Amino acid sequence: MIPMYKIGVLGGRETVMGFKALGLEVYPVEDLDEARHTFRRITAEEDLAILYVEENLAEGLKRDIDKFKDKPNPAVILIPGRDGPLGLGLSALSAAVERAVGTNIL
Amino acid sequence: MATINPTRMVLNQMKGRLRTAARGHKLLKDKRDELMRQFMDVVRRNRELRIKVENGLTEAFAALSVASAVMSPDMLEQALVYPRQSVSLDMGFKNIMSVNVPEYDFHTKSAEPGEIFPYGFAQTSGELDDAISALSGVFNDMLELAQVEKTMQLLAQEIEKTRRRVNALEYVMIPDLQKNIKYISMKLEENENSTKVRLMKVKEMVLQDAHHFEY
Numbered sequence: 586m587i588p589m590y591k592i593g594v595l596g597g598r599e600t601v602m603g604f605k606a607l608g609l610e611v612y613p614v615e616d617l618d619e620a621r622h623t624f625r626r627i628t629a630e631e632d633l634a635i636l637y638v639e640e641n642l643a644e645g646l647k648r649d650i651d652k653f654k655d656k657p658n659p660a661v662i663l664i665p666g667r668d669g670p671l672g673l674g675l676s677a678l679s680a681a682v683e684r685a686v687g688t689n690i691l
Numbered sequence: 692m693a694t695i696n697p698t699r700m701v702l703n704q705m706k707g708r709l710r711t712a713a714r715g716h717k718l719l720k721d722k723r724d725e726l727m728r729q730f731m732d733v734v735r736r737n738r739e740l741r742i743k744v745e746n747g748l749t750e751a752f753a754a755l756s757v758a759s760a761v762m763s764p765d766m767l768e769q770a771l772v773y774p775r776q777s778v779s780l781d782m783g784f785k786n787i788m789s790v791n792v793p794e795y796d797f798h799t800k801s802a803e804p805g806e807i808f809p810y811g812f813a814q815t816s817g818e819l820d821d822a823i824s825a826l827s828g829v830f831n832d833m834l835e836l837a838q839v840e841k842t843m844q845l846l847a848q849e850i851e852k853t854r855r856r857v858n859a860l861e862y863v864m865i866p867d868l869q870k871n872i873k874y875i876s877m878k879l880e881e882n883e884n885s886t887k888v889r890l891m892k893v894k895e896m897v898l899q900d901a902h903h904f905e906y
Contacts, residue, residue: 660841
C-alpha cells in the first residue's frame, strides 16, 4: 500500500463545514491564536500534502505560511472565506513573480 | 589587489578560473532563461485557476449560506458530520530543470456523483445539495491549483537563486578575474622589460671595459 496523503482545510467553522462533506480533513478554528497552534501542529505531520487556509487567517499566519514556500511539502494554498475573495491569493501570485523576475511584470 | 602574486603560475590559475566562470555563466544563464519560460506558463495557468477557484468557492459558500438559512444549524452540522466520501491523495514528484515539484493524483472512494451527499434527503433542504455539489465541482480545480501554485513557488525560488548566481558571475567574478589577469600580465611584461634593459646596460659596460668600445 502506497502511503496516502492528507488534504487539510483550516478556517472558520462555517467555511470548513462544506469541505468535510467532500471527505477532506477539516480543522475548524475560532480565532487567530488557535489557528496558529493548529497550523503548527498539523504541518508537523508527515502525511499532509495540501493545506487550504482561509484568507482572513492568512495575514496573521503569514510568518508560518512563508516557511513552507520553499519546501516541496506541504503546499499551503489560500482560499477565499465566506466573505468572498480578499485578493490575497492573487497578490501572492504577484509576489512570486516579483521574486523570480525582480520586478512585477504582470 | 595587493594580495595577488604576479607570477606565471598565478596567471595560469586565473585564466583557468576565468574559463570555468565564463562557461558556468553561460550555462546558468541558459538555465535561468528556460526556468523563466516554464515559470511564465505556470503563472498564467495559476492565474486562471485562482480566479476560477475563487469564483467557484464564492458561489459554493453563497449556496451554503442559503442552506444554513433554511436549515437549523444543528441539522446542518448533523447532516455533514459523517462524510461518506473520502479522498485519498497520491503524491509524486516531477523534475523541472532540477527543481522537484509535486504532482498530485487523487482518488475519491466512490465514483458515483450521487454519493457525495453524506446525508439522507428526507431531513435536509435542496439548497444544501446545491452547495455540496458546487463545492465538489470546484474541488478538482482546487487540487490543480495547489499543484500549480506550489510549482510556481518552487520555481520562483530556483529562479531567484539562479539569477543571483548569474549576476554574481557576470558582475563580480568575471570582471575581477579579468582585472587580475590584466594586472599580472602587465606586471610580467614590465619585469621582462626591466630585465632586458638591465642586460643591455651590463653588456655595454662589459664591452667598454674590455675594448674601450663606444657606440
